[in-house]
Amino acid sequence: MKxxxxxxxxxxxxxxxxxxxxxxxxxxxxIDPVFPPRPGDSxxxxxxxxxVEPTVAIRANPSSIELxxxxxxxWETANAAEVVIDNGIGxxxxxxxxxxxxxxxxxxxxxxTNNVAVAAAEVRVTxxxxxxxxxxxxxxxxxxxxxxxxxxxxxxxxxxxxIRGDARLxxxxxxxxxxxxxxxxxxxxxxxxxxGSERYNLVLGDRRANAVRDYLITLGIAxxxxxxxxxxxxxxxxxxHTEECWQLNRRARxxxx
Numbered sequence: 001m002k003x004x005x006x007x008x009x010x011x012x013x014x015x016x017x018x019x020x021x022x023x024x025x026x027x028x029x030x031i032d033p034v035f036p037p038r039p040g041d042s043x044x045x046x047x048x049x050x051x052v053e054p055t056v057a058i059r060a061n062p063s064s065i066e067l068x069x070x071x072x073x074x075w076e077t078a079n080a081a082e083v084v085i086d087n088g089i090g091x092x093x094x095x096x097x098x099x100x101x102x103x104x105x106x107x108x109x110x111x112x113t114n115n116v117a118v119a120a121a122e123v124r125v126t127x128x129x130x131x132x133x134x135x136x137x138x139x140x141x142x143x144x145x146x147x148x149x150x151x152x153x154x155x156x157x158x159x160x161x162x163i164r165g166d167a168r169l170x171x172x173x174x175x176x177x178x179x180x181x182x183x184x185x186x187x188x189x190x191x192x193x194x195x196g197s198e199r200y201n202l203v204l205g206d207r208r209a210n211a212v213r214d215y216l217i218t219l220g221i222a223x224x225x226x227x228x229x230x231x232x233x234x235x236x237x238x239x240x241h242t243e244e245c246w247q248l249n250r251r252a253r254x255x256x257x
């Protein structure tokens with residue numbers, strides 16, 4: 001009887017041991033959570049393109065000018081959120097051109113920015129003193145030839161009749177030439193570009209002519225030698241519809257009577 005009980009207990013212990021060993025060899029099963037797709041999600045991960053740094057280039061044509069002349073700045077950029085040119089130009093389009101008339105040698109700097117970086121470039125415009133034709137007074141040179149060789153037109157800003165810095169230098173040279181030939185009488189013509197009404201441009205042309213006359217008088221030229229007339233937009237020097245052309249038409253011309 002005792003042997004049978006001992007045998008039964010041994011069998012039970014062996015069975016329990018085997019069961020425990022079998023349970024320890026099994027790996028736990030994990031279930032990955034499943035999340036429903038969000039609206040508009042294709043189910044395939046996408047990669048947004050990385051942002052790139054901006055690029056910029058600028059040039060001037062011509063890069064060297066005489067005082068009073070104009071040059072054209074041209075620039076190109078890529079990947080820019082904002083483009084700015086200094087020296088009074090300010091924010092500009094991504095690529096384009098602008099006519100400028102600096103009074104002295106100037107370096108124009110351009111900056112192209114985005115959320116990644118800032119790119120910069122610059123161009124130098126050299127301004128040289130204007131070559132004034134100095135014809136010595138001589139009986140061999142007629143008044144007409146002397147006048148044509150010595151006198152120059154002056155130009156104005158849009159909707160303005162004030163004498164600019166470059167125009168002052170030109171008129172000072174014109175006054176010196178007129179002082180050499182006191183018998184020469186002149187008519188100052190005021191001209192405008194095509195923008196604005198005919199009446200408005202006639203008034204503006206008259207103010208430009210009178211501004212030049214008044215400045216010559218301050219330089220010692222007798223008022224009796226000077227007459228003025230306004231042609232408004234009636235006699236354009238250039239007939240193209242561009243800023244460069246309009247600038248040439250905004251002028252005061254000194255003619256010999």
